[in-house]
Amino acid sequence: MTPTRDMVLQALEQLELPGGGTLGSRDLVRALSLEDGAIRFVIEASSPDEARALSSVRAAAEQILRGLPGVRSVSAVLTAHAPGGAQARPAQAAPAGEPPALKIGRHPTGQAGPQPVAGVKRILAIASGKGGVGKSTVSSNLAVALARQGRRVGLLDADIYGPSQPRMMGVNKRPASPDGKTIIPLQAHGVTMMSIGLMLKEDEAVIWRGPMLMGALQQMLGQVAWGELDVLVVDLPPGTGDVQLTLCQRTSLSGAIVVSTPQDVALLDARKALKMFETLKTPVLGLIENMSTYICPNCGHEAHIFGHGGVEEEARKLGLPFLGAIPLSLDVRLAGDAGTPVAAGDGPIADAYGALAARLVQGGMA
Numbered sequence: 378m379t380p381t382r383d384m385v386l387q388a389l390e391q392l393e394l395p396g397g398g399t400l401g402s403r404d405l406v407r408a409l410s411l412e413d414g415a416i417r418f419v420i421e422a423s424s425p426d427e428a429r430a431l432s433s434v435r436a437a438a439e440q441i442l443r444g445l446p447g448v449r450s451v452s453a454v455l456t457a458h459a460p461g462g463a464q465a466r467p468a469q470a471a472p473a474g475e476p477p478a479l480k481i482g483r484h485p486t487g488q489a490g491p492q493p494v495a496g497v498k499r500i501l502a503i504a505s506g507k508g509g510v511g512k513s514t515v516s517s518n519l520a521v522a523l524a525r526q527g528r529r530v531g532l533l534d535a536d537i538y539g540p541s542q543p544r545m546m547g548v549n550k551r552p553a554s555p556d557g558k559t560i561i562p563l564q565a566h567g568v569t570m571m572s573i574g575l576m577l578k579e580d581e582a583v584i585w586r587g588p589m590l591m592g593a594l595q596q597m598l599g600q601v602a603w604g605e606l607d608v609l610v611v612d613l614p615p616g617t618g619d620v621q622l623t624l625c626q627r628t629s630l631s632g633a634i635v636v637s638t639p640q641d642v643a644l645l646d647a648r649k650a651l652k653m654f655e656t657l658k659t660p661v662l663g664l665i666e667n668m669s670t671y672i673c674p675n676c677g678h679e680a681h682i683f684g685h686g687g688v689e690e691e692a693r694k695l696g697l698p699f700l701g702a703i704p705l706s707l708d709v710r711l712a713g714d715a716g717t718p719v720a721a722g723d724g725p726i727a728d729a730y731g732a733l734a735a736r737l738v739q740g741g742m743a
């Protein structure tokens with residue numbers, strides 16, 4: 378017998394939360410998925426303080442669910458809305474009695490099961506609906522920020538059509554392969570990294586089709602000597618193509634994070650990416666707004682060049698966690714172009730990435 382959604386929610390009712398109530402009565406469960414006895418869900422706190430107060434709840438919830446008949450595995454992550462300030466809005470609970478807005482699919486695809494990567498505890502895919510919204514920038518900065526917090530972090534640049542991590546992380550050495558099979562990844566800013574860009578000859582055009590892409594991606598995941606990692610951050614290509622499909626179907630992803638700018642057109646594309654993850658049954662762990670607000674370095678005036686708050690609003694509508702907003706800043710681009718992500722230094726943007734990384738660590742996502 379495999380557990381049903383009702384059985385899971387009912388079992389969770391046994392758990393008294395610090396501060397009173399249950400996960401159900403406080404409407405904290407999001408993105409619950411059940412598949413062949415594997416249970417995954419997100420506990421979404423309304424603030425980092427609430428998440429701190431609930432830090433013991435995740436493990437306790439997992440333990441209760443492991444006791445249900447037919448359960449093969451349980452994975453819960455704890456996340457929180459962005460902290461207060463100009464970008465924050467109070468968390469809005471779904472209307473009482475309504476199920477949480479589930480944004481992950483529940484339909485089996487009949488594909489061979491996703492496989493873990495040896496030694497790697499969690500795999501986070503960073504995705505976007507369209508190019509140029511800063512997905513690669515967010516991936517490298519998040520990887521560096523997580524490493525600064527003591528996590529063992531890998532960064533895989535799977536953006537096969539436009540690999541930008543060698544430039545952003547400041548590496549350009551071709552990785553060694555002592556036995557002609559195992560690929561030795563490179564190290565930069567405390568992160569173990571690998572990019573398809575490092576395997577290509579300069580100006581070699583990557584005009585590959587589906588099967589070749591799949592082979593390259595599998596090689597990067599399976600043949601790279603990643604070592605023991607707490608989290609592997611995967612920088613996906615933009616959109617919804619073969620690489621995303623392969624990764625979601627063949628690899629045990631902890632989940633995906635979708636990056637968008639607040640513009641309507643970017644959000645429209647972000648929705649397509651979210652739909653894809655729903656179809657592929659990959660949990661979406663949250664949304665990040667990049668290029669959110671611009672503060673003039675000369676006069677301190679705050680401008681909303683691409684609009685503002687749209688991603689948080691979208692996350693709220695979809696019942697998905699909003700993980701945070703990164704401002705538009707010349708420093709971000711200059712640092713990325715110079716090969717040292719801004720998160721490796723000090724200042725407000727490094728702090729914003731630090732907060733984002735801390736939220737992921739706290740939630741068991743990294």
Ligand SMILES: Nc1ncnc2c1ncn2[C@@H]1O[C@H](COP(=O)(O)OP(=O)(O)OP(=O)(O)O)[C@@H](O)[C@H]1O
Nearest residue numbers: 508509510511512513514668704705706709710713
């Ligand atoms: N918060 C930001 N402030 C200023 N510039 C940024 C910010 N985020 C990204 N950029 C710049 O925007 C450009 C595009 O970013 P990036 O390459 O990360 O986007 P992408 O979504 O990965 O695009 P693609 O998938 O097409 O490679 C880069 O020059 C980068 O330095």
